[in-house]
Amino acid sequence: MTETTTAPASANGTASAVRNGVDTATLFATLDAVRGNPEIAKFQFRAGNTWISGTHNQSTIHGFHGAMQEMEHKMPTTLHADHPAVLVGSDEGPTPVEFLLHALAACLTAGIANIAAARGVNLTSVTSTVEGDIDLMGILGLDKSVRNGFQQVKISFKLAGDDADKLTTVVQQSIARSAVYDVLTNGVPVAVEVEAEVAPAAEADTEAEA
Amino acid sequence: MTETTTAPASANGTASAVRNGVDTATLFATLDAVRGNPEIAKFQFRAGNTWISGTHNQSTIHGFHGAMQEMEHKMPTTLHADHPAVLVGSDEGPTPVEFLLHALAACLTAGIANIAAARGVNLTSVTSTVEGDIDLMGILGLDKSVRNGFQQVKISFKLAGDDADKLTTVVQQSIARSAVYDVLTNGVPVAVEVEAEVAPAAEADTEAEA
Numbered sequence: 001m002t003e004t005t006t007a008p009a010s011a012n013g014t015a016s017a018v019r020n021g022v023d024t025a026t027l028f029a030t031l032d033a034v035r036g037n038p039e040i041a042k043f044q045f046r047a048g049n050t051w052i053s054g055t056h057n058q059s060t061i062h063g064f065h066g067a068m069q070e071m072e073h074k075m076p077t078t079l080h081a082d083h084p085a086v087l088v089g090s091d092e093g094p095t096p097v098e099f100l101l102h103a104l105a106a107c108l109t110a111g112i113a114n115i116a117a118a119r120g121v122n123l124t125s126v127t128s129t130v131e132g133d134i135d136l137m138g139i140l141g142l143d144k145s146v147r148n149g150f151q152q153v154k155i156s157f158k159l160a161g162d163d164a165d166k167l168t169t170v171v172q173q174s175i176a177r178s179a180v181y182d183v184l185t186n187g188v189p190v191a192v193e194v195e196a197e198v199a200p201a202a203e204a205d206t207e208a209e210a
Numbered sequence: 211m212t213e214t215t216t217a218p219a220s221a222n223g224t225a226s227a228v229r230n231g232v233d234t235a236t237l238f239a240t241l242d243a244v245r246g247n248p249e250i251a252k253f254q255f256r257a258g259n260t261w262i263s264g265t266h267n268q269s270t271i272h273g274f275h276g277a278m279q280e281m282e283h284k285m286p287t288t289l290h291a292d293h294p295a296v297l298v299g300s301d302e303g304p305t306p307v308e309f310l311l312h313a314l315a316a317c318l319t320a321g322i323a324n325i326a327a328a329r330g331v332n333l334t335s336v337t338s339t340v341e342g343d344i345d346l347m348g349i350l351g352l353d354k355s356v357r358n359g360f361q362q363v364k365i366s367f368k369l370a371g372d373d374a375d376k377l378t379t380v381v382q383q384s385i386a387r388s389a390v391y392d393v394l395t396n397g398v399p400v401a402v403e404v405e406a407e408v409a410p411a412a413e414a415d416t417e418a419e420a
Contacts, residue, residue: 020263021263021300022298027298030297030298031352034352038345038352041347041350041352042345043343043345043346044341044342044343044344045305045307045342045344046308046339046340046341046342047315047339047340048337048338048339049312049315049319049337049340050336051322051323051333051336051337052231053230053231053323054231054233054323054327055232057315057319059312059315061304061308061312064294064308066297071294071296073294073301074295074301077303079309079316081312081316081317084274084276084284086276087240087276088233088236088237088240094271094283094287096314096316096317096320096389096390097313097317097389097393098274099309099310099313099316100309100313100390100393101255101256101257101269102257102269102271102291102309103307103309104400105259105267106259106269106289106291106309107291107306109261109267110265110267110293110306112261113264113265113267114264114265124409125260125261125409126267127258127259127260129256130256130258131255131256132254132256132398133252134253134254134255134389135248135252135253136251137244137248137251138389139387139388140244141387142244142245142248147396148391149390149391149393149398150389150393152398152400152401153399153401154400155400155401155402156403156404157402157403157404157405158405158406158407159405159406159407160406160407160408160409161408161409162408164408165406167404167406168404168406171402171404171406175402177348177349177350177351177358178349178358179306179344179348179349179358179359180306180359181358181400182348182357182358182359183307183310183394184393184394184397184398185397185399187396187397188360188362188363188394189362190314190362190365190391190395191364191365192364192365192366192381193364193365193366193367194366194367194369194381195369196368196370196371196374196375196378197368197369197374198371198372198374199335199370199371199372
């Protein structure tokens with residue numbers, strides 16, 4: 001939660017190469033590199049998901065494409081998702097919609113740290129709570145006038161740093177440049193492909209038939 | 211990946227209370243309960259996020275509101291997010307946008323298991339890969355004609371079970387009833403609240419001034 005400065009800092013910090021944990025020198029160099037070759041900016045992110053049982057399934061996130069090459073995160077991440085018991089699941093992980101709330105908070109917070117650093121604003125702390133309201137009459141198919149997804153999402157930030165007015169402006173700029181905020185508020189085309197094959201019933205069923 | 215049947219099964223499985231790991235008896239009872247009192251269906255999901263350093267931050271998911279009461283998942287889940295090194299982060303977790311891909315796969319897969327169970331279709335396996343294409347010229351502020359978020363998302367399912375045609379229809383129905391698919395394709399209103407306060411500079415800066 002506290003700022004770490006790993007590069008020589010002047011009295012007011014303006015000469016630091018690292019601010020808010022952001023390597024601003026590398027950040028600006030990256031911007032210059034992309035400006036010089038826009039192909040670098042074309043990324044593809046991926047997840048692979050496997051059904052476990054009932055509403056419980058897991059995704060692995062590892063490889064991605066970017067900067068004109070195949071890349072990998074330094075570690076694969078496994079994420080479990082499930083429905084809670086009240087929604088007839090085993091509660092082996094958050095619900096799928098809760099990951100949307102995390103994604104929103106994470107994207108805006110990363111943007112706040114980056115933009116504050118680029119503008120010379122020192123952050124002390126950033127916390128947020130995100131709430132998404134959903135009426136399950138939609139996904140349960142009980143009321144066609146109710147949408148399947150969240151009716152609305154609200155995120156509340158508390159920030160501390162060396163300039164409250166500038167911090168508020170930084171949040172606005174993070175919203176204006178957030179990938180997740182854009183997807184959630186404007187939507188994105190989603191294509192679905194399906195390959196289905198017949199696989200003999202599991203052994204338990206075969207035994208039941210005997 | 212294999213179906214477990216924990217309730218008495220008939221030869222063709224139609225009398226099973228549990229199919230694909232889904233307790234269909236409880237599923238139908240839940241539908242009846244919600245039909246009888248729509249207030250039960252009003253849920254609010256939440257995440258709390260804390261900035262760590264740079265683009266690295268973490269969310270905790272635990273409490274939610276539903277079925278007319280405050281509830282909790284059986285375990286809190288902590289999720290880390292970061293940018294990879296190529297995007298000037300520390301790579302301490304997936305990127306925020308990758309959580310959107312996981313959320314989509316998780317939601318559709320949970321729906322497939324539920325709907326297949328409700329329709330008497332036995333699943334053997336469900337796997338999927340999700341890809342999201344993003345041109346970072348948008349979020350880097352280098353090209354105003356490029357959106358911040360994904361240009362498009364594609365999810366490819368491979369399913370196996372006892373009826374390939376029915377499985378394909380089950381996927382279509384899962385899409386038609388998915389909360390995450392709805393939010394991603396149609397968008398959702400997002401409200402942002404900001405409280406910013408001045409907190410004295412971190413000790414490292416104070417010392418630098420001395």
